[in-house]
Amino acid sequence: MENDFPQALTIAGSDSDGSAGMEADLHSFFKRKVYGLVVLTAAVAGNSYGVFNRCNLPEDFIQAEFKNLAADFKIRAAKTGMLADAPLISLVAKEYQKYDLGPLVVDPVIVSKHGAILMDDPGIDMLRSKLLPLATILTPNFKEAERLTEMDIKDDSMIIKAASKLRSWGAKNIMLKGSHAFDSQQKVVRDYVLLEDGSSFWIENSYIDTKRINGTGDTLSAIITAELAKGENIRQAIMTANENTHRALADSILVGHKYGPINHWKIKEN
Template sequence: MTLAKTLTIAGSDSGGGAGIQADIKTFQELHTFGMSVITALTAQNTLGVHGVFPQSLEAIEAQLEAVLSDIGTDAVKTGMLFSADIITLVANKLKEYDVKNIVVDPVMIAKGGASLLQEEAVKALTSELLPIATVITPNLPEAAKLLGRAEMRSLEEMKQAAIDLHKLGPSFVVLKGGHLTDGPAVDLLFDGKCIHELEVQRIDTKHTHGTGCTFAAAIAAELAKGAHIKEATETAKAYITAAISHSLNIGSGIGPTNHAAFRYNSN
């Protein structure tokens, strides 16, 4: 049996709701073979991030070499990269191995407010990783940070931001609108010419830990299987909507989404 191969390059979430753990669960649920390169360990639960412990450049490079030189991958999803040095290393390795289907989730701030990307790393992200990305998937605060502007508060501002993010180099932009508080939840896909709106009814739950990681991982899994970007994004939107609709009330804080919910709905 042959499965499409997906690689996540991200941080580990000890609570299991986000990061490497969310990505691997998503890859599995969408019928791809998941692999990982861990950039940092986090001590994390539903109440927040209690510690971030970056891996050495040597350890990260060894993981990348081990996977890419032997197994290879049909798609890569990057998440928490933490520092400029790690971003540079990852970008160089992806170029060295001519990796296709690069999904960049520009993870910057955890749900509880903890910073997951050093300030000086934003420049490296925009100059080295975004230009080789197939698609980037920022939320509104992340988009504002990348563009150096105030956070957008309307759909029209989102549309302009998607166009401006595309100018940073990625082939496609998926701008997530979950932080807007009015009306349905709307994400935008900009393909360089047209803006496509992906709209679903907003779900009333606080248990949304790991939504960004999961959504980006789902896009990567679908691209790995050969889907076009619009089809991949639509499937990922359905996947994360199901996961949020059946989110898990565990722990004392913000619970995770349910990565198996899409399978339940499909059966």
Template sequence: MANEFPQVVTIAGTDSGGGAGVMADLKTLQARHVFGQAVIVAVTAQNTLGVQDFMALPTKLIDEQFASLAADLKPRACKTGMLADAEHVHAVVENLKKVDFGPLIVDPVMIAKGGAALLAADAIQTVREELVPLATLVTPNLPEAVALTDRPIESTADMIEAAKLIQQLGAKNVMIKGGHGDNPELASDFVLLADGSHFWLSAPRIATKRTHGTGDTLSACIAAELAKGADLSIAIETGKAFVAAAIKATIQVGHGHGPLNHWVTPSTEVSRDDH
């Protein structure tokens, strides 16, 4: 039967350097044994040293990509990444309302590892008001969570409060990633689920600048596990474990913020704390 194989759509921008964006998403999906598809929102000129330029595609072409996938394929989950500006966020939102691509993972990409803005400042409100309410899961890092809540995050208590505020925006589930935190030993993420339950996921912090594409890889892995039928909390744990392993098993590519190793199997070093 056609379309029985698990499929996931990534809705994002490209990375010509191969480490992040749609490229990282498709590598992750392949590694997790699902069939990856893409709606390209923007094209970047990018390497491990930074983003030199980017151009968002005409929204008509975005509409046509959505329609093309919906006419033939059957995604069981989808994720968003770089969406460029308010116009393109809105275009993606309108298309997501028309199709059934399964659970939606929103990775609210705002700034590249090298510091380049990947989302126009005036688009944050559009993400907050239009995209987040559609999300099955939102996965902001600490700077993105600050932007979404307009509040500083300086402690674990602040992370918990930020998750609650983002959930109040309409997201069913929230994962605040702690990779930008100041704990030298652990990178800890806080997960708040729709039923009010919550837990922390921690992995040993690795001293490396080869972390380009971590957010993309995490959200893509979670989408892949959902497409295969996993429970959300298990999918999140697998995503964390996959990223932890992909950072640890470094590969030497580029002179800046290098990419992850997408050939890995999930790490066993990730711990969960439900308190």
């Protein structure tokens, strides 16, 4: 039957070094046996040392991408990546609502691993008001959660409060990823999950002291998207994404000089 194969959409920017953004999403979709489609929103010029330039694609081109993909493919889940400013976020929210694109995974890409700011303050306001209410799941890292909630998160109780605050803006499920600071004393990383039904749980992984971390958040959110596209429930999608992202992070490949990519070959194929 036509369009029977599971298909997922990434609405994201292109990372020229291939380690994050659209490229990491497509690597992840491929490994999880989901066909990946792209609405390209922006592009960054960079390498393992940093991001040196960027640009947004024209709005009419982005609208054409949405229109033509929706007219042909049976997209079963979608995710967002880098959406740099308020007009772009508003446009993506509007276009997503026009079409049947399945559940939405929102990865709020605000700061790069190099420390480059990838979303301005008006963009953060627009994200809260327009995109979070559409999210099936929101997957901020520790610093992104602080920026979104305007909280100085110090302990587990504040992580729980931050997740609750994020869900109050409309996202059905929250996965708030713990601090991954480069600290030789750190032994574990703990992520907090708050589900739509009110249940919650912690996921604990051994801390991996490495700079080969580019694409970690993209990969996690992309695998969640792939699993939802295959019809998996949200809890299992989160667990599958966590396991495979940790595998890709734990067995690094030597590409680039500083913040290199995680190893997508270690993602299980099933």
